Each structure stands twice: as C-alpha cells, then as structure tokens.
Amino acid sequence: MAEYIKLVDVSRCAGCRGCQVACKQWNELPAEKTGFTGSYQNPPDLSFDTWNLIRYDEIEQDGKLRWIMRHDACMHCDHPACVKVCPTGALAKTDEGAVIHDPKLCIGCKACTAGCPFDVPRYSKAADKIAKCTLCYSRITNGRTPACVMACPTGCLSFGNKDEMMEKAIKRAETINGTVYPNNPKYPTHVVCVFPNNIKASDLSHTNPHPSMPLLVLLWKNLLKPFTLLGIGAVAGGAALHYLIKGPHEVHEKKEGGE
Amino acid sequence: MSHHEKDMIMVTDATERIAHWILALSCLFCVITGLGLMFHAWAIIPTVLGGYYATKWMHIFSGVIFAIATGYAYFMWAKDSMFEKDDLGWMMQAGGYLWEAKNLPPVYKYNAGQKAFFWCVIAFGALIVVSGLAMVNAQIFPPMIARWAFMLHALSGLVIAAFIVIHIYLGTIGNPGTVGAMITGYCSRAWCQTHCPRWLEEKEKK
Numbered sequence: 102m103a104e105y106i107k108l109v110d111v112s113r114c115a116g117c118r119g120c121q122v123a124c125k126q127w128n129e130l131p132a133e134k135t136g137f138t139g140s141y142q143n144p145p146d147l148s149f150d151t152w153n154l155i156r157y158d159e160i161e162q163d164g165k166l167r168w169i170m171r172h173d174a175c176m177h178c179d180h181p182a183c184v185k186v187c188p189t190g191a192l193a194k195t196d197e198g199a200v201i202h203d204p205k206l207c208i209g210c211k212a213c214t215a216g217c218p219f220d221v222p223r224y225s226k227a228a229d230k231i232a233k234c235t236l237c238y239s240r241i242t243n244g245r246t247p248a249c250v251m252a253c254p255t256g257c258l259s260f261g262n263k264d265e266m267m268e269k270a271i272k273r274a275e276t277i278n279g280t281v282y283p284n285n286p287k288y289p290t291h292v293v294c295v296f297p298n299n300i301k302a303s304d305l306s307h308t309n310p311h312p313s314m315p316l317l318v319l320l321w322k323n324l325l326k327p328f329t330l331l332g333i334g335a336v337a338g339g340a341a342l343h344y345l346i347k348g349p350h351e352v353h354e355k356k357e358g359g360e
Numbered sequence: 361m362s363h364h365e366k367d368m369i370m371v372t373d374a375t376e377r378i379a380h381w382i383l384a385l386s387c388l389f390c391v392i393t394g395l396g397l398m399f400h401a402w403a404i405i406p407t408v409l410g411g412y413y414a415t416k417w418m419h420i421f422s423g424v425i426f427a428i429a430t431g432y433a434y435f436m437w438a439k440d441s442m443f444e445k446d447d448l449g450w451m452m453q454a455g456g457y458l459w460e461a462k463n464l465p466p467v468y469k470y471n472a473g474q475k476a477f478f479w480c481v482i483a484f485g486a487l488i489v490v491s492g493l494a495m496v497n498a499q500i501f502p503p504m505i506a507r508w509a510f511m512l513h514a515l516s517g518l519v520i521a522a523f524i525v526i527h528i529y530l531g532t533i534g535n536p537g538t539v540g541a542m543i544t545g546y547c548s549r550a551w552c553q554t555h556c557p558r559w560l561e562e563k564e565k566k
Contacts (some may be wrong), residue, residue, distance in 0.1 A: 186510070188397045189412045208413040210397070211498035215506035224499045229413075278493070308385045317507040323512040326398060332522040340529035350457060350535045 104198045105241060105291060106266035107250060109172045112277050112297040113257035116141065116170035117154060123252030124153045124174075127227050127237060146307075147173065149225035152234040153249055158305050167296065172249070172258060175200060175221045175234035176283070177291035183213035183222055184319050192222075198263065198291035199236035207231060218288075218312045236291070263291070270295050288313045366525045368546040369560065379436060380542055383429035391521050393419040398514070411552045423492050430485040437478055440469040447472035457530075474528075480523050488558035 125132065130150045135143050153174035159353055176339045181200045184192045191206035202222075209229035215224040222231040237247035245251070246260040253259075259266065270293045274281050278298040283290055290312070296302070301311040323337040361369035372380070393415050396405025406415040450472040453461035457473075470478070494501060494509035501509070532539050537551045552560040 153397075188400075190400065203406070206412070208416045210416055211495065211506065212510055214496055215503055215510050217503065220503050226499070273437060289438040317509055317511045321514050325511065325518055327397065329514070329518045329521060332518050333525055336522045336525040337529075340534065343530075345535060346459065349533060351532075351552045352537050352548065 104263040105236075105260060106198065106270075107177070107236065107247060107292045108259045108261075108266045108270055109255045109292060109294040110259070110273055111169065111300070112149045112273075112279060113163065113172040113292055114155065114172060115156060115255050115257070116168075117254065118155055119252040119254060120172055120249035120258060121151070121154050121228070123248040124234070125151075127248035128152060137274040142205050143182075147221065147233075148221045148224055149228065149230075149232045152232065153202075156306055156308075160300070160304050162299060167297075167300070168324070169293065169300060169305060171308070173307060174249070174292070175236070176219050176312070177234075177314075178218075178312065179289040182216040182218055182314050185314070185322055186212040186318060188212060195238065196240055197236075197238070199238045199241065200233075201235045201238045202233055204228075204230050204232070206283070207312050215255055216315065218309050218315055220307065220309075266293065277278045281308075283312045285311065285313055367549040369549055369552050369554070369563070371541045372545045374545065376436060377542055377545055379429060381430050381444075382425065386425040386429055387524065389422045389522065390419060390426055391517070391524065392469045393422065394517055395468050395521075420492070420496060426485070427489040429480065433478075434482055437470075441475045441478040443475055444468075444474070447475065451476075457514065463504070463540065467555060468558045468562075469556050471555070477523055477527055480518065482521045484516040487512055488520065491516065506542055 109332045123139050124130070124149075130152065133144050133148065133150055134147060136159060137143075138145055140159065144151050144154060147154060153172060156171045156173045158169040158171070160169060177198055177200050179198070181192070181194055184194050184200060188210060189206045189208055191203050191208070193201055193203070195201055207230040208219050209231065211223060211231065213231055214220075214224055222233045224231050228237070237245070237249075241260070250258040251258040259269070261269075273295045277295070279300070280296045280298055282294040282302055296305075380411070392405060393409065394414055396402050397412070397419060406412045409415045409418060415444065446467075449465045453459075453464060454463055455461065455471055455473055491509040491513040494506065495513060498506040498509065530538070531542065535555075538550055538555075541547050547555075551561070
C-alpha cells in the first residue's frame with residue numbers, strides 16, 4: 102500500500118477558496134453563516150462543518166505588506182496524538198497515511214481536541230461528536246486525489262507518493278528559497294507545506310511552530326495510564342502481602358475495670 | 361440500641377452510612393467506567409454497559425453524584441479529620457500497621473491514616489471533578505487547558521483508585537470488626553477502645 106503526502110505550496114496559493122468549496126461539496130458539509138471580521142478570513146476558523154480553510158495573514162516585512170494564504174486542514178500525523186488519546190478507536194491511522202474518523206464510533210469525549218498539536222478536530226454540541234478532514238479516504242483508496250487537491254487551480258495543492266512529494270517539497274523550497282513545514286523529523290506528517298522565503302511558522306496564524314506529540318499527552322497516556330493499573334495492582338498486592346505477613350490488625354480488649 | 365448487644369457502640373449514624381455508600385458506589389462506578397474508557401483492552405466494560413457513548417454519559421452522571429457526595433462528606437467529616445499534633449506520632453509509627461508500635465498516641469474519632477485518606481479523597485476528588493467539568497466543556501477552553509484537564513483527570517483517578525484499594529482492605533479483612541461501622545453502624549466496645557479510645561471516653565462521660 103502506497104503512503105501518500107498532500108503538499109501545500111503556500112507560495113502558490115491565490116486564496117480562491119476552491120479547496121474549501123470542494124471539501125464541503127464532496128463531504129456534504131453545510132455552509133456556515135459568517136460575518137465580516139475585518140480581513141479576508143472567512144469562515145473565521147475550522148469547525149465541525151468546515152474541515153479545511155485558507156488562512157489569510159497580513160504580515161509586514163521591511164515596511165512592505167506580504168499577504169500569505171495557507172491552506173489549513175488536518176496534517177495527518179504519522180503518529181497522531183488524536184489517535185493515541187481516542188478511547189473508542191473512532192480515530193484511526195491508515196496505511197496510506199490518512200487519519201480517518203468514524204462518526205459512528207465517536208462519543209464526543211473531546212480528548213482529540215485536547216490532544217491534537219494543530220487544533221484540528223472540532224466538536225459539535227448538537228451532534229455530540231467531532232469532525233475533521235479524512236484526506237478524502239474514500240477517494241484516495243480509489244485512485245483519486247482528495248477533493249481539495251482536485252479543485253486547486255494554481256498547483257498549490259498536490260497529492261502523491263510520499264517520497265515523490267517530499268522530494269518535490271524540498272526542491273520547491275530550494276527554488277523559492279523557502280522552508281519545508283513541519284520540519285520535525287521526529288514528528289512526520291502526511292501533509293507538508295512549503296512556506297515562501299522569509300516566512301516562518303511563527304509568522305502565521307494558527308500554525309504550531311514546533312509540532313510534536315504534546316508532553317501532557319505523553320504524560321497522560323505513556324505514564325499515568327499504565328501507572329493506573331500498576332498502582333492499583335501494587336496497592337492490592339501490598340495489602341495481600343500485609344495480610345499474609347503481618348496479619349489482620351486485631352482488636353485488643355482492655356481488661357474490665359482497667360482504664 | 362434495642363436489638364444490639366450492650367457492648368456494641370454506634371460509631372456511624374444512618375446519615376453518615378448512607379452518604380458513605382452513595383460516595384463509595386458512585387466512586388466505584390466512576391472507576392470501573394473510567395477504566396473501561398481508558399483501556400481499549402477492557403472494551404468488555406462499555407460493551408456490558410451498552411456501548412461507549414452510554415458509558416461516557418454514565419461516567420459523567422456518576423461523577424455528578426460523586427461530586428455532590430464528596431461535597432457533603434467534606435461538611436460531615438472535615439471537623440473530625442483536622443490534623444492535630446498527635447497525628448505526627450501516629451504517622452511516624454504507621455499506626456502500628458507495619459511494625460510493632462510503642463505508646464501510640466490515643467486516637468479521637470479518626471486516626472492519621474484515615475484523615476489522610478479523607479483529605480486525599482477531598483483534594484483529588486475536587487481535582488477530578490474540576491478537571492472532569494473542563495473535559496465535558498473542553499470546546500470552550502484553549503486546547504492547552506483541555507490537555508491539562510485530561511492529564512490531571514487521569515492523575516487524580518489513579519490516586520483515588522489506588523487509595524480505594526487500601527481503604528477497602530483496612531475497612532474489611534485488615535481490621536476485623538470494622539466493616540460493621542458502615543453497615544449496621546455499630547462496632548464493639550473493644551473495637552472502639554482500640555481504634556478511637558479518646559472518642560469513646562468522651563462519649564461515655566456524657
């Protein structure tokens with residue numbers, strides 16, 4: 102089974118929102134009523150019904166305005182924190198690299214919304230479930246590209262074999278003197294961005310400059326979780342040993358009349 | 361004490377016993393459902409209870425009962441659980457539970473270990489309730505706050521679950537004659553002389 106990567110060449114995004122519309126259409130997601138917030142940003146954020154959007158950032162550099170548009174959606178982590186914390190298996194990692202979500206199994210516990218280093222899964226109180234991008238799993242397993250990639254008119258989004266896309270990203274970054282994001286080899290993702298020259302993740306809104314498995318998730322799932330069983334077991338074993346070695350704490354009756 | 365033998369003494373009244381069992385059963389149910397939600401390998405727990413979604417809500421409702429019962433327990437038992445000077449001497453000898461203790465300071469109603477258990481349930485009970493509330497409403501907090509809530513919920517669950525095991529052991533087979541305190545409410549006079557001599561003395565003076 103081939104492993105895929107979705108490449109987001111941020112330098113090529115024209116902010117047309119074609120990817121947003123295609124995502125809504127393919128995944129049958131309703132439109133949201135939004136308002137004017139003083140920028141092109143619309144809708145304002147990812148939501149239960151909006152699995153991808155373009156983030157519009159106005160950055161001032163050397164007295165000049167730079168308008169950066171970034172396609173933002175699930176990053177499809179190689180070792181996803183959301184899958185690690187999901188109690189029911191509603192979130193799962195596939196061989197293709199996609200992190201998929203089964204709404205039938207989701208119980209709306211919101212552990213994934215807390216665990217995700219990219220703030221991607223979004224909860225709906227009405228549905229009491231979360232929803233997020235699935236990398237169009239039904240499409241990519243049938244020889245098609247994700248809907249957002251298919252709709253992209255500028256070549257900002259591309260989809261393909263993991264190694265080829267990685268090579269493409271590095272080449273493109275070299276050509277435009279940009280950077281590949283995320284660049285944490287310990288936390289690889291199946292969505293890779295190329296940022297334009299002089300643009301760091303910290304310059305952009307809603308972008309984690311140092312994505313990794315969150316420390317609190319590690320503490321919770323790798324330490325406290327096993328220690329729950331170990332702790333209960335150790336204490337029960339200790340009590341049993343105490344009973345066998347020391348024996349029960351018998352009542353010592355005082356002699357009648359003695360104080 | 362009509363139907364009780366003359367040397368039996370009421371150590372816990374009906375209100376205390378009912379409050380204790382509401383607290384204990386809601387806590388135990390939370391531990392069982394919590395373990396079922398934490399370990400994929402224990403899917404049998406949510407399966408028996410009607411699925412993960414039902415288990416989540418049962419865990420939350422049981423948590424609400426636990427929160428109310430813990431709050432009530434605080435007002436009921438805090439006064440008798442205040443630490444005093446003698447508790448240090450009791451603690452230093454582990455109450456004679458681990459090795460032979462000499463001249464253990466006489467206990468009033470609860471010994472230092474019981475007090476420690478009480479305050480542990482109050483402190484980690486408060487933490488587990490607050491973090492649980494934050495988890496239920498995780499969508500209104502920044503992910504970082506929600507992440508702390510999930511971690512602290514797991515931590516306080518661990519502490520409470522481990523303490524429960526000690527509590528059950530010491531309340532039953534570890535201390536013969538004790539379990540009646542939470543069933544009929546009565547313990548023997550000899551039991552009171554062993555476990556709460558100062559309280560007994562004061563009670564009998566009246």
